[in-house]
Amino acid sequence: MNKLIKISFLLDGRMFSVETKSDRRLLDILREDAGITGVREGCGEGECGACSIFFNGRLANSCCIPAIAAEGAEIDTIDGFSKTEEYSIISQAFADAGAVQCGFCTPGFIMASAALLRENPRPTDNEIKIGLSGNLCRCTGYTMIIEAVRLASGRMARNV
Ligand code: FES
Ligand code: FES
Structure with missing residues (x-):
């Protein structure tokens, strides 16, 4: 039954509550x-990654998560992530590699790239392809996107 519920969760580091x-x-x-x-x-059905977030620290498609499941969760979006050093390195790498055209898919690709690089800081091209396989881009082509992740990986390694 579709009823009114109140949920609260940590959104980009701040408590957020809503009746929905x-x-x-x-x-x-x-x-x-x-x-x-x-x-x-x-797509609205878990196929393109444009709606990517970190849900309790894991990459997830927010179009596939019912509101009620967010109760008490820790959710990080591209909004909060864009204030981090990690974001600066990855987004600069996307720009430098020419991996952004219309930009619609870019926030999702940046979140997915961050998730991949956290788990595997020096991925091979094949591992990058697998890591980003949940994200679709209609305009850039994946060669530049793979190059962007490779660039970000190298720059992060120099930063530590
Ligand atoms: S809009 Fe969520 S995966 Fe496409
Ligand atoms: S840059 Fe346009 S959809 Fe990816």
Whole structure:
């Protein structure tokens, strides 16, 4: 049954509470209630990665998460992530590699790249392909995106 629920969760380091219909998706709450439009809606069914977030520290598609599942969770979006050094390195690498055209998919790719590099700081091209396989780009082509992750990986290694 679609009822009104109240949920609270940690959003980019701050407590966020909202009253919402129980059938809404976390993606809608982030975009419409929290105003985080960098979390994008592409396919709406878990296929494109445009809506990527970190959910309790793991990469997840917010279009596939029901609102109620966010209760008590720790959620990080591209909005909060964009204030980090990690973001600066990855986004600069995307720019330098020419991996951004319309930019629609870019926040999702940056979140997915960060998740990959946290787990595997020196990925091979094949590991990059696998790590980013949940994200779709309609315009750039994946060669430049792979190059961007390679660049970011090298720059991060020099930074430590
Ligand atoms: S909009 Fe969520 S995966 Fe495409
Ligand atoms: S840069 Fe346009 S969809 Fe990826």
